[in-house]
């Protein structure tokens with residue numbers, strides 16, 4: 001249904017996203033998760049044809065976004081990040097206008113407006129100016145707009161951003177109910193949002209896709225093992241002997257030394273184990289100096305920690 005192949009977007013010399021590839025099947029509800037500035041909006045704008053890639057391509061129902069952008073776009077309903085509405089139109093006029101832009105008219109248009117008004121629960125504000133609606137309503141009006149021509153795919157950029165807890169709950173329930181009939185992609189920098197709604201997560205960090213799978217798989221991958229980079233002042237054989245004697249080490253590999261002397265290794269601990277202390281004491285016993293010991297943060301772990309820290313900041317604000 002959606003296939004992105006090596007999508008790359010540069011803003012001048014600044015990287016938006018690089019080499020992003022994924023496939024999304026019909027009926028999935030997928031979360032683009034990543035800290036602010038990761039490249040979620042850029043990816044969504046590429047899929048929806050608002051941006052043109054520097055490299056790569058994407059197919060929406062087999063239509064290339066480069067070769068058949070207008071056809072590709074028809075399959076997608078898009079709630080953009082800042083959700084611009086024409087503030088001086090009444091909600092009903094706005095939906096009527098948006099429906100016409102998307103090629104609906106007459107009875108069909110009327111039926112679709114009725115449907116999205118019910119579905120998104122915006123009946124109460126139908127005669128109000130969009131500009132005077134609360135943020136929660138504005139977001140639902142944006143989703144109603146995305147839905148109006150009944151597209152099979154919905155792309156929602158941070159749909160609950162800036163909403164209060166009750167509005168967040170409502171919007172999430174709405175998105176879940178939409179996923180019965182639509183393939184949904186949403187973006188968020190909040191882990192619990194993915195947890196509440198999505199069946200699959202694409203984790204984006206610094207413009208790269210660093211994980212694609214279920215949330216459970218992502219958490220397991222994050223927990224796995226500690227990776228250390230060490231240099232001992234001894235020969236390779238002695239270094240191997242020391243490491244082999246530590247039970248919490250799963251495996252290790254010899255590294256090329258970069259002119260610093262001694263023997264360097266990359267070490268992987270067993271799941272959930274911190275092995276730094278044990279390495280220290282073992283070397284102490286053997287009278288082998290440690291020249292260097294670095295914990296290597298994996299990109300997945302880095303992304304995860306960043307997301308968690310942003311999430312806790314947000315909770316403080318609320």
Ligand SMILES: Nc1ncnc2c1ncn2[C@@H]1O[C@H](COP(=O)(O)OP(=O)(O)O)[C@@H](O)[C@H]1O
Pocket residue numbers: 011014015016017034035036037038039040041042043
């Ligand atoms: N119009 C733009 N001009 C220059 N840089 C941009 C523009 N839009 C986004 N970027 C940069 O591209 C990167 C990805 O941004 P974005 O896709 O908006 O991330 P996210 O939606 O995950 O917060 C960021 O480093 C951002 O500063």
Ligand SMILES: [Mg+2]
Pocket residue numbers: 037040041042081157158
């Ligand atoms: Mg964004």
